Amino acid sequence: MSILVGPQTRLVVQGLTGREGAFHAAQMAAYGTTIVAGVTPGRGGERALDDRVPMFDTVVDAVRETGANTSCIFVPAAGAGDAIAEAAEAGIKVIFCITEGIPVHDMVGALAIVRAHGAQLIGPNCPGATSPGAIGSGTKIGIIPASIHLPGDVGVVSRSGTLTYEAVQSMTDAGIGQSTCLGIGGDPIIGTTFREALELFAADTATRAIVLIGEIGGSAEEEAAAWAAVHLKHLPRVAFIAGRAAPEGRRMGHAGAIVSGASGRAADKIAALEAAGFKVAGSPTELPRLLAEAGYTKA
Amino acid sequence: MSILVGPQTRLVVQGLTGREGAFHAAQMAAYGTTIVAGVTPGRGGERALDDRVPMFDTVVDAVRETGANTSCIFVPAAGAGDAIAEAAEAGIKVIFCITEGIPVHDMVGALAIVRAHGAQLIGPNCPGATSPGAIGSGTKIGIIPASIHLPGDVGVVSRSGTLTYEAVQSMTDAGIGQSTCLGIGGDPIIGTTFREALELFAADTATRAIVLIGEIGGSAEEEAAAWAAVHLKHLPRVAFIAGRAAPEGRRMGHAGAIVSGASGRAADKIAALEAAGFKVAGSPTELPRLLAEAGYTKA
Amino acid sequence: MKLHEAEARELLRRAGLPVPDGEVATTPAAARATAERLFADGAAQVVIKAQVLVGGRGKAGGVKLAANADEAEKTAVQILALTIKDLPVRRVLVAPAADIVREIYLSALIDRSSRGILLMASAAGGMEIEEVAAKDPGAIIREIAHPHAGLLPFQARRLGLRIGARGELLKQFVAIATGLVRVARESDADLVEVNPLAVVPAPELPGGERLVCLDAKVTIDDSALERHPELEAWRDEDSEDPIDREAREMGIAYIRLDGSIGCMVNGAGLAMTTLDLVTRAGGTPANFLDIGGGARADKVAAAMRIILADKGVKAILVNIFGGITRGDEVARGLIEARGQQERTVPMVVRIVGTNAREAADLLTAGGFATASSLDEAAEKAVALAAGGAA
């Protein structure tokens, strides 16, 4: 019915008392997400979100007292790698890190700890994930605006933030709903890659088509395409790659978005995706039409 | 029929071209151990042990070319922690480290790598292990003299070197043979504890009695006793603890052998073992008699 | 942030790695003085190297040998007069020319696929690693460093053994390779490259050879610069465009391009997509510009200044998908900016998402041309740049 987030989610928000944390926690709760705890060191014992959510000093306390199984991190960049490690060590199995600007070496260490504890990290520098429902009964983690979603059966995975919203809005406008919409983040070192996201969608019986929103830089789209060519044959699949017009050697905002010599080019990614059976759009607005061409029909 | 070492053992000797390595490799081979490779960086391509064993630059090369599954390390202390990590990373699952004097912080790091790779380390600063057989058909790893052994069904585990020989000799003199004789080493941080050794012996159908040779310091004997009280009821078990006469606060040679305040005392260890059903000897020479009293009869 | 060769060498030297002597000079006289000292210390020749943050300086005449102090000074005059790939040469490194037996390539870099620190070594030093990768991929030896412990000695040894180092040279290689990873971790570098890592004669050592880091390239992770004020101080603001500096200081991701349509977008992916759609509609983007999430009016105004500083801009496309960013805030910023700007350029604005309705009201009242879809906005901007109506 969805991947990573859904009715089973019991969320702890790390950094809930910060400006961003408080704002987005309220948005998530309003959409229907079950928030069971907040963590801010030194604020244990207080209550937050209109007195509905207990605060804890540490994640391990939050897990023990509330059974939290998922975390969403709004901690500032300097402490975010440590917050990820804390969540993993406390037994949280699904960890979203929204924070941007985390030093990449911090992520190398944090991710190793996540893996050692068998957890799944999404991000950092990602918008989060939504498994849409009616307002008040969906699950949304992170900062994606609730308004763009429609419940449905298309899995969306993307490296970008607002570009994802653009793509999802065009689907919703066309009446095409989403099973889960997942933003994996644009940093060089991320916890969940395109390929891993596709594996999760492939195992989700409620996902009947895939939309992949990639961009220049690295080879994650190519790696996902190679996997999809073998394992995703049963699902209609479309993609969009941002950065066709990007020049070589200039970093396009995202730390990860750079064309280096012969690698990371949009043309190569598009070719790899097409070879793997993806229909590749020239604009996000074309995604609904291409989904239909790929064989997707609304349930 | 034995634990850790036996006919399945395909041994790579790290540091085979050193003085100790060469001497003991020859002894091991003479006893029947299958030595498939030696590793000394820069000596890859040569042959050792009277031209019978190929040398490699790295353990990963040795594993790939020879299918080595067990390692015995004679590398000097400064490089021994690294040699352990190299073996684990190369896929070796049973690693004996004979080297003494390895800095304890090196061991903290090396052991974490061993665990991450699902390998079993024995030692460091240990004499090794022997699964006795007739000369030429037994398996012996490390530096235990072959002459003291007799094939049989008593499992021996010990923190000491020569004290183990003393104990095993007294058994052999009494016609009591050993399934495997294992020296776990006397350092504060070791790869295999008494308790883990007992777990292995408990799972070995050919082991019909247990001899545990402990000493003052730490609480490994107490932890093993607590486990044995529950899981080892079916086996006759005897023990000897060295250091009854040791004064408090003085380190008795082994980095691990020290009585600190109320912990690590021989009396406490003996009490814990007796409470767990061990017969505890006052001298290694009493072990054969106590084995009989504990219900052990020669097969 | 890329470091100049001289600073990269300094970083390696501080980490205890073998880096040859050498000094930076900004004038021919200073270059001469350093050369004189190096000749007095026994150098047979010196090398004068342009310090510019682009590749290919050798081919551009930016690296030259000199056999005496006069020649060094003359060469410095020539090189300090060069402009390499648009960058004027303001500094040269003067160092003793090495007597190279052979060259090795060695680097440590952040690797997306393994999500760790990748070490690459090749016996074909001197060449760009991309070239080696294309010609003979098997010649590149790789190790992934331990995520917490750095490059383990056995990994460093394995790299060294596989490119043929033995004995004393292998020991040195191990120290250098583990040192590169230490530098990468301690200085938060994305990349630490030594090319060439040169084997030079060393009659005093067993084996008769030793390794020296002849050239070094280091890139620092921008996200970590805050905790390295000592490295931030090395930023070469002289060779940074003032507009680029303003963007960086405002937290705006800006890259100037060659076209006529200025773009202001929130989000990197959407900004790239906007460039793509402008191009697809037949236009040429003048820049990549991401104002980031949650941008306020002042940031919008700064972005507008930055875009307009480019005289090639003939039209502006503003594309905002409100999420954290509130559409009305952006609209207010645009109105404010218009009041301050020195020249008028036609503009098309698309604001959707959070507070889009309030934004639309403000924009309509302000007389801005608007668009609802991104495709439409791109087409209108292209028409405006060509002199048409929005």
Add this chain to the structure above:
Amino acid sequence: MKLHEAEARELLRRAGLPVPDGEVATTPAAARATAERLFADGAAQVVIKAQVLVGGRGKAGGVKLAANADEAEKTAVQILALTIKDLPVRRVLVAPAADIVREIYLSALIDRSSRGILLMASAAGGMEIEEVAAKDPGAIIREIAHPHAGLLPFQARRLGLRIGARGELLKQFVAIATGLVRVARESDADLVEVNPLAVVPAPELPGGERLVCLDAKVTIDDSALERHPELEAWRDEDSEDPIDREAREMGIAYIRLDGSIGCMVNGAGLAMTTLDLVTRAGGTPANFLDIGGGARADKVAAAMRIILADKGVKAILVNIFGGITRGDEVARGLIEARGQQERTVPMVVRIVGTNAREAADLLTAGGFATASSLDEAAEKAVALAAGGAA
């Protein structure tokens, strides 16, 4: 190797931890000079602390306050004249007396059970941790540091939060706790203990308090001393017995005890067992002595000198189980040693294992009393010490 408090503090200071001012003095005049400086710097009182490597120096009168320079000098005279648990006080630490708000206990040590670095913290500082463990085990908060990355910040925070640190004090605690583990790892320490870690007034800070490391105890792993020459240089050879030093330098593990039977054994476990069996046979061991594996004749001779240097030794028991160690080599060493020794003491020798037969021949030819079992050897030695025949 245990470090003196002054050196332990220095190690923490070098790691950037907050350690109060203070200097070591070996004479009352020097102590006075330091006290004068500290009073001039604003100290209300100074504390004079004996630098001896045993516990309980406070109860022995080795730690005293002084309110002025005269008092400091007089106190130093007294303390420098003390002998605490057999150790003469040769140095004192003179430091400003702290105005303590409360005391915390914090240590990092090698932990056998978890096979890692264990951090222990308790709000009951000042007390010995063993005492806290006995009285109120729940008051001790524990964390196991990451085996490669050290104490992670969240772990340090967790420790601090649980002993009640908040705000600014929590930040300081995190820096100190992670710092202790860094010191332990970088200096190869088995133990780094700060007790008390004192909360003192700091009106200049938000919260009004700060943490200082008032007393420190550090033990360095002997196996790692070779790679820390700077720490080895701190070895207090003055308070080391010359015999202990000879043993250490020869690689012989030697501990002097109070009895009459000198023991020479190969292997620590067997050496302890030998002591146990001597005791069981009614004798009293004069020492623990392990000649180690593979000992040669010269080491055997040195061990004999070390044993005989103890005038309380009335008989000697040599117990060798040959493995790496060859029995004939030991026998030759014994014969050689007998030729050199100044006094004659009855001896019983048991050599089994590798080359035992060759050893037996040599010993018989040399007229040594021998034994075959360990029990028998112990009984014979006890009889010899009591004046009987072997």
